Amino acid sequence: MQITCTINGKVHRFDCAPESRVLDLVREAGMTSVKAGCGEGECGACSLFVNGRLVNACLLLAPQIQDAEVVTLEGLQEETAAIRESFAEHGAVQCGFCTPGFVLRAYDYLSHGGERSEEAIKAALDGNLCRCTGYRKIVEAIVKVKS
Numbered sequence: 001m002q003i004t005c006t007i008n009g010k011v012h013r014f015d016c017a018p019e020s021r022v023l024d025l026v027r028e029a030g031m032t033s034v035k036a037g038c039g040e041g042e043c044g045a046c047s048l049f050v051n052g053r054l055v056n057a058c059l060l061l062a063p064q065i066q067d068a069e070v071v072t073l074e075g076l077q078e079e080t081a082a083i084r085e086s087f088a089e090h091g092a093v094q095c096g097f098c099t100p101g102f103v104l105r106a107y108d109y110l111s112h113g114g115e116r117s118e119e120a121i122k123a124a125l126d127g128n129l130c131r132c133t134g135y136r137k138i139v140e141a142i143v144k145v146k147s
């Protein structure tokens with residue numbers, strides 16, 4: 001089937017099977033910030049925005065992005081600069097595999113007026129897993145993002 005959508009503002013057309021995962025399509029289109037982690041909606045490594053909503057690309061099938069506006073971290077470099085800097089400053093990145101997902105989660109949270117308390121941020125990060133950092137530094141980095 002043919003799927004047409006925009007990714008980071010550019011039109012993309014995919015000739016793919018209906019059961020193709022959006023995760024694989026966007027990575028094939030060059031958006032490698034979208035990571036193939038658990039593949040079952042548990043880790044948040046494959047996060048991206050579809051029509052303004054943060055979702056797990058491993059759980060979406062190709063027809064679900066027909067005519068949609070897809071945005072990945074590659075398309076939000078300016079908007080996430082302060083968050084990425086804070087992650088670097090506070091040592092919230094180790095292997096980096098989970099980082100794009102955490103940065104997008106933090107961006108979504110903060111841009112919706114999320115509270116800067118550790119408790120609220122921990123709750124907001126519930127759908128994102130990291131195997132390296134122990135989360136403390138990630139939470140600290142988000143609390144201290146410069147606005």
Ligand code: FES
Nearest residue numbers: 037038039044058
């Ligand atoms: S790879 Fe999609 S949630 Fe883990």
Ligand code: FES
Nearest residue numbers: 094095130131132
């Ligand atoms: S920094 Fe390695 S998985 Fe999070």
